[in-house]
Amino acid sequence: MNKGPLALRTISETAEMLGVQQHVLRFWETKFPFIRPTKRAGGRRFYRPQDIDMLMGVKTLLYDRGYTIRGVQKLFKDEGQKAILKVNGEKLIATEGGLIEADDVPDAVAEAGSLDTEFDLAAAQRLSQATREKFLDIARSLEEAQATLGRQLGRNTGSGKYG
Numbered sequence: 001m002n003k004g005p006l007a008l009r010t011i012s013e014t015a016e017m018l019g020v021q022q023h024v025l026r027f028w029e030t031k032f033p034f035i036r037p038t039k040r041a042g043g044r045r046f047y048r049p050q051d052i053d054m055l056m057g058v059k060t061l062l063y064d065r066g067y068t069i070r071g072v073q074k075l076f077k078d079e080g081q082k083a084i085l086k087v088n089g090e091k092l093i094a095t096e097g098g099l100i101e102a103d104d105v106p107d108a109v110a111e112a113g114s115l116d117t118e119f120d121l122a123a124a125q126r127l128s129q130a131t132r133e134k135f136l137d138i139a140r141s142l143e144e145a146q147a148t149l150g151r152q153l154g155r156n157t158g159s160g161k162y163g
Helices: 013-018 023-032 047-064 068-078 082-084 102-111 122-125 129-152
Strands: 045-047 092-095 099-100
Touching: 013 023, 013 045, 023 047, 045 047, 047 068, 047 082, 068 082, 082 122
Parallel strands: none
Antiparallel strands: 092 099
């Protein structure tokens, strides 16, 4: 069964996609607070596409650009998440076939043969302000729900029944 581009990925799928071992991902979680996969029952890790984007940025900085762990930590502290996401100069998008650059999306769609009509990335990126605000409202609602769920499980405060 193929997963959609927005599906959660297990640690093994993520490690394979990035070309690193699973223990490397667990280690990076201890060093980089911005890497926070969703954890389900039994502590199983599931990575969202944005988590994978961050991991790819970290991998590029460490493996390709020669950064140290402290260097990546400082970059994140000084410039934030966008500095990690844009290390390749392009926005990366998580897909079933792995991470691809945004400019390659039309080619990837054509290769997959999943659309009968021509894909226009520029048109897709031009959302009306109202649509953009709706998406932001949905994202905020999801973040609030995630925080509430975390508090209910005692993860955020450490003072809950399970914390």
